[in-house]
Amino acid sequence: MKSLVWFRSDLRVHDNPSLKEACINFDEVHAVYLYSPKQLKEHNEANVKTEFLINNLHSLSQDLEKLNIPLTILKSDGFKNDPQLIQEIITQRNIQKVFWNNQIGTDELDRDMLMKEILDKEKVDYESYFDQLVFNPGSLLSGQGTPYSVFTPFKKKWIENFDLELLDIDFEYKPKKLTEITSNIKSFDFNFSSKHFVDMTLWQAGEKEADIRLSFFLTKKISQYAQDRNDPIIDGTSRISPYLALGVISAKKCILEALKINNFELTSGKKGITKWIDEIIWREFYKNIMFSFPKVSKGQPFQEYSKAIKWRYDEFEYNAWKKGMTGFPIVDAAMRQLVAEGWMHNRLRMVVAMFFTKNMLHDWRLGEAYFMQNLIDGDFSSNNGGWQWSSSTGTDAAPYFRIFNPITQSTNFDKNGEFIKKYIPELRDLDKSVIHNPPKEHRKYCNYPEPILDLKQSRLRAIEAFKAAKS
């Protein structure tokens, strides 16, 4: 009896419900991944994330090989082409049942509907699971039976319903029956060329690497997380997001390992641990939002009124923002970190997104797309949630008149300007008293640009634009 596991955003062996069920119920298991450069492009996936994806597929293939499960990579023309490719492999290999873990976006859900119709017609069994969250998306509802649109009550419900049994993820895999098929990954042409500037040794691929990163964070950093998480030079966060985005590690595993060092206490005990779990619940929240309010995955704002906002567009400002040349050192350092590492510190994501959508008054969708095109941890729901939060168009959004001042943010969170100096070498000789907003003559000396806009005026302009949209 043969089964097929269709890998998607779940590039791991452990805590992988579809792989586990296939292994329990079938003596021969095959695996497939459908690789589509066209689809990746349509979804704005970053070049660096694609490289990380390919590296992780290699690692997954090796892990599966130890279980005698061959991983076949097939080139797909996009989601619409996926079901046909799966159907072909089922016929060629005489597969009895297909297993997969669900994804949340509307394109992905539509593809799976089509797949199910075909499998029903062909009378081939299938089973799908939710693997990305602790609770299945859409299952936590308010007293009125509606999905949550505000984080705090969502989190409260999440905690009320939490049970350690939800994290019962241990499973010992045993090698399956040998197959005649071998993985084609070494000969598969990914047709990939690296166009980014990220040093990939920062992001070693594979489930083992994700485990090492998690355990390093839990032993060395989590106790200080509550204090350190907002200071970008400290690097006090886990940097586990790229692994979560591709499913190289599961959220359940992250929470379980954190609870193990907190006496299994979810809301009490060490502050750093409870705070870190809170952040993972934010991820769960945004995935629920995307699942329950599909309009947000179709380029629409959560808040209806915000459709009336008259966004500006200025090519010069847009390019200055992308290049890290706005003349606001903290914004520029953050944007240069994004290009250099494929990753940006959370506090700075909020700072640059708010600067983009409020001070520059540019449409959040442009910033959202640019982030996706450059982030190694690009995650549709968290990115969309973060951009809609920053632009006051989303759930829980920052009130429109609460606009971060980038200079104040810089003085508060990069007190000595060390982060700025790391990413803007032109400013490395400046004293902390001037580095957050260098005077004219310092800028000239350092060959650093003048600010592209006036903070006060642009703030008022944004407030007026939001007020007008509300009225």
Ligand SMILES: Cc1cc2nc3c(=O)[nH]c(=O)nc-3n(C[C@H](O)[C@H](O)[C@H](O)COP(=O)(O)OP(=O)(O)OC[C@H]3O[C@@H](n4cnc5c(N)ncnc54)[C@H](O)[C@@H]3O)c2cc1C
């Ligand atoms: C404008 C904007 C865009 C963002 N885009 C993304 C994105 O594309 N992908 C992404 O994973 N996160 C995104 N975030 C959320 C957050 O910035 C990153 O998850 C975090 O910086 C990742 O670093 P870390 O793994 O060290 O986080 P840690 O502080 O160690 O947190 C652990 C995990 O919790 C989750 N998490 C933490 N903060 C948030 C948050 N605010 N929202 C949702 N989940 C969170 C992440 O999965 C993270 O890996 C965005 C935030 C903003 C404001």
